[in-house]
Amino acid sequence: MAVKEEERLELFLKIGLDERTARNTIANNKVTNNLNAVIHEAAVTEGCDRTIGNLLYTVATKYPANALVHRPALLGYIVTIKIKTPAQLEAAFSFLSSTASERFELKEFEEACGVGVEVSxxxxxxxxxxxxxxxxxxxxxxxxxxxxxxxxxxxxxxxxxxxxxxxxxxxxxxxxxxxxxxxxxxxxxxxxxxxxxxxxxxxxxxxxxxxxxxxxxxNPFLIFPNPEENFKVHTEIFFSDRPVLRCCNTKEVLDKHLKRTRGKVYTRFPPEPNGYLHIGHAKAMFVSFGLAKERGGCCYLRYDDTNPEAEKKEYIDHIEEIVEWMGWKPFKINYTSDYFQELYELAVEMIQRGHAYVDHQTPEEIKEYREKKMNSPWRDRPIAESLKLFEEMRQGMIEEGKATLRMKQDMQSDNGNMYDLIAYRIKFTPHPHSGDKWCIYPSYDYSHCIVDSLEDITHSLCTLEFETRRASYYWLLHVLDIYQPYVWEYSRLNVTNNVMSKRKLNFLVTMKLVDGWDDPRLMTLAGLRRRGVTSTAINAFVRGIGITRSDCCTIRLERLEYHIREELNRTAPRTMVVLQPLKVVITNLDSGLVMDLDAKKWPDTSTENSSAFYKVPFSRVVYIEQSDFRMKDSKDYYGLAPGKSVLLRYAFPIKCTEVVLADDNETIVEIWAEYDHSKKTKPKGVIHWVSEPSREVDPLSIEVRLFDKLFNSENPAELGDWLADVNLHSKVVIYGAYAVPSLRDAAIGDRFQFERLGYFVVDKDSTSERLVFNRTVTLRDSYGKSGK
Structure with a gap:
């Protein structure tokens, strides 16, 4: 097979075609070319859900030839899962073929295709x-x-x-x-x-x-079983000294659970309040909140606050705000610390049942004994003695670091998460939520599964790195004889040219290598929001990735940018801004004359709709980008040059007649030009501009911040010296950019498309005297064009 055919085969397999279908497709040049074009138009060259891939294959083989102009719009509906069934696709074909090359109303199209219709x-x-x-x-x-x-x-x-x-x-x-x-x-x-x-x-x-x-x-959530099916074996735990334990709910336990929940789905989103949420948490929210919403159930927002030393009220407030911004509404907001009393009582019960003991080893000794698979010297101490010592721990009678409560699991196991994990440790630190009531705090490994059970969680959803903890999760619920939720692991979300580790993010913030947790270069949700990314675009990106267990790849940043552009292209009004102004004097226009021209705010709206336009003043002095002028012209250059004409967008063609230089005979001071108001001249180049309305009024001066990838490498976290990979040019600030007067009333959070420059948002640093804009993303879609 030729190299090109191998590449096509790999591409077709990525969208979910089985190998036989993919090879048969390659044998048909027409279908191959159509499918290749469809995949690139849909911007899924990195792969997609098989359902989407099957629909794309149908588009490639059955799409009406008389309506090709509408194909990109249809593909957008498919990849965003607005059109998701063959029946909807057939309806789309019928509608578009009858519309042919005409424009159509999106509302009519969506009604014809059943977009948004949910049948229970x-x-x-x-x-x-x-x-x-x-x-x-x-x-x-x-x-x-x-x-x-x-x-x-x-x-x-x-x-x-x-x-x-x-x-x-x-x-x-x-x-x-x-x-x-x-x-x-x-x-x-x-x-x-x-x-x-x-x-x-x-x-x-x-x-x-x-x-x-x-x-x-x-539906990505169809992979999850219903609550009434939770009687099957969750996992098998292999012990070194006893029979295999097959953890599952008894009929009695499950029936009581179903009676309490009335058979509803219960999930939880359990962030630790020790930092800001990042885009990986957006996927976790989508999975947990999304499953509950799809099944008509409930999802808790539960703060996993078992480490008082790392937690702050700032983080708690931030998490609640971001969850709401992402479009999710918790059934209830609670804390692991709400269950400290129940957790303590169950720890006492665990000791009484002979499944826990108080240990006096130091952290270093615990590590050494685990490496050697050796039991602690205190592992077999009498139950009564451990109960007495644990009570002394609770009363603050034992120094911090001198004792822990450990679970008696299996130190000879092949799974390190069964090496007598710590259940409680002493910390004389006030808790942000419970105050100074407790000086012993439960560990994550102890509290997480128990609180899941106490809250009747039906689906305990987490990322794959927690898979090895299944054994300890179910072992603990089994020995306490309490309800066992389903545990379901999925692949974590990593994005190229970024770090996701909270430790690394915290280091970047505390060392002031970025401008706080909401720095627009970070993949924190606060940073993405400040950059102008919408929660809708983030959720579409996450949904497009799907809920899989494939943990072998990192998602390219360009894929996220594709969804951002898709959203902003529909919602961000157009306007004109010049970043590096170059003065142009139009010599055949009266100096006192100012014309208000119609500029398109919404290019796809009917010309009869006045709201699709905004007024742009045109006067004798205008400013263009310095990059849109050259002293030497060339065939592949479409900007302005001496003796050459360009079209000022929404205005008139102008021709450069003279260049005014500074005393050094190199620096350009201004350009002189003449305009053709008849528009008989039809130059190839079209450039944006900003006018100087009159001698008394200066153009609106703004600050513009341009952001690039924070790291040069795709996977900086894998580098030994990851800090050396920071992109020193990831932030460029431009002062004195010129904008059209209509932007003067822009408010913080308003988003715009600066024509030819990209999508921008008004930053929170803006004041009544100074507007600051952050570039969200460029106009160029490298994900769709390069297939990366």
Missing amino acids: EEDIEQTVNEVFEQNKGSILELRYRTNVGDLFGLVRKRLPWADPKIVKKLIDAKLYELLGGRTAADNEKALKQKKEKPAKVKDKKAADDNPSQPSEDL
């Missing part, structure tokens, strides 16, 4: 029951010879936007309820029909409607 499982179940009732006689007669595809079609006719997987599941369940299990006769007749050609055609139609085709679940 209850509605689907009711419709399936009605279809079965109407066709009951035929179904009972044909039994399993009934064409499931026809039943599927009847349901789909009534509920065109229903989830096909749920439809198929309910149809199968209803068939079994009505007919019972298959008999030998059912199987025999099915085999006979399979040989007939008409049956094959019908079967193919049924397969087309069957959601069990090679595609991923349309």
Whole structure:
């Protein structure tokens, strides 16, 4: 296979095609070229969910040729999962082919394709029951010879936007309820029909409607089981000195849990209040809050505040604010410290059951003994003695560092997280939430799983690095004989050219290598917000990545920027700003004359809509970018040069007639030009500009901050000297940029597209005398164009 074909094969596999389909596609040049173009237009060259990939394949093979102008818009709906089923895609094809090259109203398009329509499982179940009732006689007669595809079609006719997987599941369940299990006769007749050609055609139609085709679940949360299924074995714990422990809920424990929760899904988002949240936490929020929302359940915001030395009220307030900004509403806000009394009582119970002991080893000794897999000298001390010492720890009678409570697990295990983990340690430090009530604090390994159980969490969702802790998580719940939630691990989110470690982020902030936790160069959510990134774009980015266990790659920054541009392209009004002003005097325009020209604020809006425009003053003196003028012209240059013309955007063509130089005969002071108000001249180059309205009024002067990648390397965290990789040019401040007068009333947080320059947001440093803008992202979409 040629190198180019190998590259195409790899690209097609990345979007979820199976290898056979991908190879067959490469054998067809037309489909190959179409699919390659679609993948790049959709900006998913780094890969995507298989469901999206299947829809893209359908676009490549079935898209109406007379509506190619609308294909990018359709692909945007697909990659943002607004169009997510074959039925919606078919409706889109029909709508767009009838619209052809004409503009269309998005509202009409979305209504035609069922965008935003959510069909509940209850509605689907009711419709399936009605279809079965109407066709009951035929179904009972044909039994399993009934064409499931026809039943599927009847349901789909009534509920065109229903989830096909749920439809198929309910149809199968209803068939079994009505007919019972298959008999030998059912199987025999099915085999006979399979040989007939008409049956094959019908079967193919049924397969087309069957959601069990090679595609991923349309809903990323379908991978999670329902609460009533939580009776299965969670994990097997292998001990060195006793039989294998298979942890699971008993029927009695599960029934009591379901009665307390009424079968609802309960999740939690449990950040530690020891720093600001970063984009990895955005994924954690999406998974935990998203699952609860999708299932009609509840999600706690639970502060994991077991280390009073590292926690601050500042962080607590920040987390609550950011969760709300990201669009999530907690069912309840609580703290691990709310359960300190219950945790203490369960620790006493654990000692009484012989599963914990008070230890006097130093941290260094504990580390050494763990490395050698040796038991602590105090591991077998009498239960009564450990109970007495633990009470003395609680009363503050033992010095800090002189005793800990450790769980009696298995020091010979192959899993280091079973090496008698610490449950409690002494800290004479007031707690931000509970004050000075306690001088012993539970560890994460002890408290996390217990609080999950106490809160009846159905799905304890965490990243893959916690996978090895499953054993200790379930061991502890098992020995305490309390309810066991599902634990589900997913891959953590890393983004290129950034660090995600809180320790590293804290170092950057405390060493003043950045301007605080909300520095726009950081991947903290506060930094992204200050940079002008919307929570909608972040959530779309996270959803596009999906909930997988693949932890072998880092997501390219360009992929995030793609979603940012998609959002801002729809929401940020256009305006004009000149960063490095060069004065141009238009000599054939009267000095006192100022014309108000119409500039497009929303280019895609109808010209009859006055709100799509804003007024730009045009006068004898204008300012252009220094980079838009050269003393020497060339064929590949479309800016202004001596004797050359360019079009001032929204205004007139101008021609450079003279260049005024300073005394050094090199520095350009100003350009003289003439304009052609008839617009008969049609130069190729179009440049932006800002006018000087009159001699008495200066152009609006602003400060502009341009941000670039904080680190030069894609994976700085893997470098030995990661600080040496900091990009020294990641922030450039431009003073004295000129803006159109309409920006004078811009407020903090307002977002704009500066034409030809990028998307910008008004920074919080702005005052009534000085506007400061941060560049959110450039206009160039390197993710979509380069395929990276």
